[in-house]
Amino acid sequence: MDDGGLYKKQLMEYAQDLARAYSQLRRNQAEFLAALVTLLESKAPALRGHASRVAFWSLRLNEALDSPLEPGMLQAAALAHDVGKLGLPDRLIRSWVAENEEDAALLEMHPDMGASLLTHVSAFQDWIPWVRHHHERWDGLGFPDKLAGKEIPLGARIISVANAFDYHMHGYAGEAAYTLAATSGWLESRSGKAHDPDIIAVFTSMPLEALWANRLWIEEEK
Numbered sequence: 001m002d003d004g005g006l007y008k009k010q011l012m013e014y015a016q017d018l019a020r021a022y023s024q025l026r027r028n029q030a031e032f033l034a035a036l037v038t039l040l041e042s043k044a045p046a047l048r049g050h051a052s053r054v055a056f057w058s059l060r061l062n063e064a065l066d067s068p069l070e071p072g073m074l075q076a077a078a079l080a081h082d083v084g085k086l087g088l089p090d091r092l093i094r095s096w097v098a099e100n101e102e103d104a105a106l107l108e109m110h111p112d113m114g115a116s117l118l119t120h121v122s123a124f125q126d127w128i129p130w131v132r133h134h135h136e137r138w139d140g141l142g143f144p145d146k147l148a149g150k151e152i153p154l155g156a157r158i159i160s161v162a163n164a165f166d167y168h169m170h171g172y173a174g175e176a177a178y179t180l181a182a183t184s185g186w187l188e189s190r191s192g193k194a195h196d197p198d199i200i201a202v203f204t205s206m207p208l209e210a211l212w213a214n215r216l217w218i219e220e221e222k
């Protein structure tokens with residue numbers, strides 16, 4: 001083999017090593033997030049599966065929107081969106097019911113706590129704002145920063161719809177679960193108020209029934 005051939009072979013090997021290291025890094029990050037989510041769900045059994053379902057719906061919505069967001073980043077942010085709840089007292093994580101103003105203020109701190117926790121991992125920086133802003137509202141009445149409209153990062157607007165959909169379909173914090181039709185109607189009533197109207201229009205025109213069946217299949221695989 002001549003020098004050029006050797007050089008090319010060496011380059012190929014470097015590229016392969018780099019690809020292996022990168023996929024190992026991605027795997028480690030996913031495992032770290034899975035550990036956080038497992039810990040959270042062990043403290044609030046009603047939350048079990050919520051993070052993976054929000055990730056599932058966020059990814060489907062991302063595809064339907066033909067959005068420029070990198071699916072792996074959106075999946076990580078959707079899985080991690082509520083890890084800040086780990087910073088709250090256990091009774092609040094479990095019940096998610098505010099007994100007084102102090103509790104209500106604590107509950108509203110979870111997106112910021114999540115962002116602070118995740119900041120320790122440098123590879124997460126690009127999508128941490130999607131965690132921090134997943135409770136902002138299109139009309140500017142959300143938290144923690146009262147961002148409005150497109151000031152809210154697209155990843156956060158997507159996760160916000162997936163999150164609301166899953167809470168309503170499964171029931172949480174003492175509320176009953178709803179049917180698919182009722183949940184779609186409820187989301188439409190929040191269009192332009194809590195949620196981005198364009199995202200709601202795309203979400204409610206997705207084949208939700210077929211996707212819902214698919215989601216059940218994913219749960220059976222666990």
Ligand SMILES: [Fe+2]
Nearest residue numbers: 081082134135
């Ligand atoms: Fe949340």
